[in-house]
Amino acid sequence: NPVLNPTTSNPPTPPTDHRALAQTHDLFITSPYSPGSPLLLPNGAYIFQKLQSFLRAQYPQFGFQEVITPTIYKKSLWETSGHWDNYAEDMFSVQGRGATGQTQNAEAGQDEEFGLKPMNCPGHCLLFRENIRSYRDLPIRYADFSALHRNEISGALTGLTRVRRFHQDDAHIFCRPDQIVTEIDQTLRFVGMVYDTFGLGPYKLLLSTRPQDHFIGTVEEWDRAEQQLKTALDNSGRHWDLNEGDGAFYGPKIDIILKDSNGKEHQTATIQLDFQLPQRFDLQYQASPEELAAPMSQQECGQLDSANRRPVIVHRAIYGSLERFMALLIEHYAGTYPFWLSPRPAIILSLNQDAELLRHVSHIQSVLSGLQHPHAPSTNESSARPTPRPLSAVHLPIDVDTSARSLGKKIADAQKKRYNHIIVVGPSEVSGQSLKMEAVNQPNMSATEGVLQEVLGRAVQETEKR
């Protein structure tokens, strides 16, 4: 299994722009047909999915449940959420085309246009209010990796960092007011664990509090919530700063500001409290005995059944935009990815095109990539009846170069493409059932050697370490 933690400890400074680095590894392309929506090539999609799978693997221990929600919603949903009025410039509108060739109102009686979603929150509110919720059911934590669209002006569009289409590791926590501290606590732990895994940091935490004039809710609610955020920040053991009065009108927030190897700061993760959306969507839960004993705020009195209370929503993202986080990692690793994330973990070069040698190359490839057990007899793939592989199977994209070119050319090419490992197989390797390997900046050499020795049934001859 790939090891999660090895990262380069000394990334070079200053980093090259992610667009240039991405070309080396064939990660993505852009197209005039889809400005702001990059197309991820297989290698880019591979990294994207590793990032997604990594977070998915962590969700159960933090109590997140994934949901899958629509891309387009009727305008009236965005009016309810406030996006249609407050977010107009950033939203795309969607209309049916219809047989008439008209671009508007093609469908009688259904003439309301759609908005292409810029955020997942309104959809998650629909899910929350589908059932009657009790104080015992909370917190409910919905996670969503949906594609989001925001209409950035075309002049600003850049690679993976300024885009119109992106994916967030988005989640919304619906909780009781008294659960805020625990939820923020856990979220900060989650952030720390993720950033440690990628060797990112240091980062600073920034708390933005109630604006002076324009805010919703009562001063007491804000004070209580901010006190809980401060407690969680103190619990985190990390340094944090106060950004007094800089919160949104609908709730205080914590920003995570990451310093890259070049000293540049990036705002990545956010934890945003929201008192407003629960009101707009009239979200309620059956209150606990303690809550019923406490006085109801005047604001709530007019709006709520007396046995109910409003949940608080916590919007939170750890990567933030996956595309932007990828750009950051591309620069952070500067072309040398940790093994588990690398789209080019290894390539096998053949010294010649002898049939037996090519068989040996193909055997090593299929074992290293995880498709075949080391000591299973080679079968004729195309004639065998395929058997399903388990969902837990890990696959590594091991490449081969069996072209007729000289070994020198192949090595130069493999180095240019920055494979983590270059494995050379010649006649003596075939007869000795061995291989020669060059490890290029491989942070977890001993684990890799272990795998290779298992494959070969003997020690690996390492040609060079750099």
Next chain:
Amino acid sequence: NPVLNPTTSNPPTPPTDHRALAQTHDLFITSPYSPGSPLLLPNGAYIFQKLQSFLRAQYPQFGFQEVITPTIYKKSLWETSGHWDNYAEDMFSVQGRGATGQTQNAEAGQDEEFGLKPMNCPGHCLLFRENIRSYRDLPIRYADFSALHRNEISGALTGLTRVRRFHQDDAHIFCRPDQIVTEIDQTLRFVGMVYDTFGLGPYKLLLSTRPQDHFIGTVEEWDRAEQQLKTALDNSGRHWDLNEGDGAFYGPKIDIILKDSNGKEHQTATIQLDFQLPQRFDLQYQASPEELAAPMSQQECGQLDSANRRPVIVHRAIYGSLERFMALLIEHYAGTYPFWLSPRPAIILSLNQDAELLRHVSHIQSVLSGLQHPHAPSTNESSARPTPRPLSAVHLPIDVDTSARSLGKKIADAQKKRYNHIIVVGPSEVSGQSLKMEAVNQPNMSATEGVLQEVLGRAVQETEKR
């Protein structure tokens, strides 16, 4: 690890509608804000993702590489592909909104509207033609799970079967004409493997051939391609029928028609050859020596560099629409899902609310769900520093009911919710470190018992089998 193969061998007849069955397991909801775009609740998203992960785990052995492509493309792409003219009624158009509140042409100099993608093929063509391709590079196989949108009329919308937004296990194979037979061969094997895994079938294969009048390419090309499809169909060892003259004008195809337990037929998988899209996108590859020796068709002569040839595109989907496939499985399993796919594999019921008993329940839950090793000491979760779980970790959503209700009520509720296993823990189970379990239609009992015995360090007392 979840076992892939156990499925109910005798699904009840006739099946209940998937919408009713889905309610039992809380799989999805629909909303007037998103007609035709169902919202998948955690349990529905769980099944959806198992389906997706299962196919992803198989892709490497069949040579598919996943890519991630845009949701919206400029109108001119859809004009190139032919969708804008031939598919008008089914497409949504997308426009920026902008500060003026206009819904059209908000951005100066960029006034071309977008189309919301109904298919992935045009995007994959952009990826193919990004690089110079040689005959040695083929086949190239791109897979894509993107959300797709088609503007079905609102009256037709139904649950997961007639929708506006759906996901396909879509893939496009770009191959040389002489590679068709091998690719179809492998695709038919893949289909067989997948349908066997779900216990679906029997299914029939239907070949649709060249229409009499209106078709592109030469009769020779069609004959050669159809001959290859027939060879692959014969190789499959399954019965197939001929639908003479019923192919699309741009290529022959194979449909897979599945018969459900009620005798109803469903068209699920498709394998469609396409001679047209490679022309429209002017896709080329550097020809092999054999291809250069053979005469070029007259049609190609005018269009292609003489050293190049056109690839063929194979559009293929095995599930087809994941949403529709889910609906089919919901009816097929009729509420009793195989363990690995079940959103409710087990629930643990506590006999009372004693603190020690609740700790035992929580221990069993965390071990069964895969979050904790059976013999690891229980830690105080919230104070411990979290450690990342590997990507290969399998998590099972094990529920608990520790409410103050009577055991009878809890069992009735759990049965109504159709958990695969109901586990009861009372004081004697705590002192004996054991549990009582009712297995409800569990197809793989011995494997489950193995896990439970490992957890407890002793044999499991099974109360009832039904």
